[in-house]
Amino acid sequence: MTRFPYDQFAKDYLKELLQPLGEVETSRKVPAEIREIDVYFVPSSQPTIDKIELGLLGRFADKIALFEPYRNAVKISEIRSCMKKVFYLIAEIERGNKRVDIPTVEEELPKVWVLTPTASIAILDSFNAIPDEENWGKGIYFLGESAKTAIVVIHQLPRIPETLWLRLLGKGNVQKQAIAELQALPPDNPLRAKAINAVLSLRSILEITQNQNIDEEDRELVMALSPLYLQQLEEAKQEGVQEGVQRGVQQGVRTVIENLLQVRFGSSDEELSTIVEPISRLSPQEFTPLLLQLSREELLNRFGQR
Known part of the structure; x- marks a missing residue:
């Protein structure tokens, strides 16, 4: 069976959950060689729900974010593709700031959250992706801070209410x-x-x-x-x-x-x-x-x- 029912489900699902917190755009167009962003989120200054309601997903939505959900285990090439998308957006933001002479604040730049059911140790190691269990719990791996990329291994997430909305994408x-x-x-x-x-x-x-x-x-x-x-x-x-x-x-x-x-x-x-x-x-x-x-x-x- 083709992937598109699951792809569309993931986009629609994330859009519905994130809309109370801000502006959500699915299938945002970027240059042809990069294709498109699955879910692009911009937080609202006046959200209609408390982000704590979304648990871990709400923490991801603390600032501008890209969400790239995968039905099957993510591949190296797919992670690279996600990184291209976030780098393109960052470059776009930096160009806009430069035109109006506004400094770019590194902490405010978007991050891409790669949502995958599983990921091999070899793939995680190849990107030097490391966990931060003290602050985020199990199953979340971060690349270097400037890479603006995190890999969420859904099947490693603890079975607690705060992770429910992400585990539904497993x-x-x-x-x-x-x-x-x-x-x-x-x-x-x-x-x-x-x-x-x-x-x-x-x-x-x-x-x-x-x-x-x-x-x-x-x-x-x-x-x-x-x-x-x-x-x-x-x-x-x-x-x-x-x-x-x-x-x-x-x-x-x-x-x-x-x-x-x-x-x-x-x-x-x-x-x-x-x-x-x-x-x-x-x-x-x-x-x-x-x-x-x-x-x-x-x-x-x-x-x-x-």
Whole structure:
């Protein structure tokens, strides 16, 4: 199965959690050779929640930050790519400061947080990445201060409430345990609903694509999310807002279509966005082969407004 459902989930999930603390931009464009930043965060002077609510993730969001989540163990080339992105942004900031004759404060420059389920000792050693357990706990490795890069090994994080929001981006048993903890949170937790919506959107995408080479790991994740899904359905029935759950499913379908369009054509521009809604009225069995086989012009002619 392709990576894009997980990539989109991670971006949407981090955006939802971080928005109360500041401005969040996903897929921020940078020069072609660097591609794009997954999640770019700028803290607000007036956040709507206390960052302590996000635990360790809230500490990461103390200043301008880049978040680069990986579904599988990060590679050396991917860490280098993350470093290129943060160096590009720092150079951009320095140029802007120089134009208006403002000194650059080293402590205020952005840092990139590389989020990976696992990382080998060899890779960490190759970057001279060292832990700082006294200040940050286990699982977080820092490159030299001027490198502005930290590697977060999610599966090494302690199983405590402060790490929950990061462990939800893990894999296998780590992610399953985090899902169970998410489900057990009190309903009035301000972040619970945001996280649940994100993971259930991922579940919808995986179910929709289950006939498109879904692997055993994906099936297990769908099963792990099923109790949470049923709980949400029951809560919706009790509150008389079951249509809200249906809207969530429909949004999941639209996300699949948008991602498939992006994979096929490189981006989902304004013209392509107009055909997402009419395509979403089809069943997954109907629209999946069309999106994979028809050209851009054929899709626009077939589903565009006349």
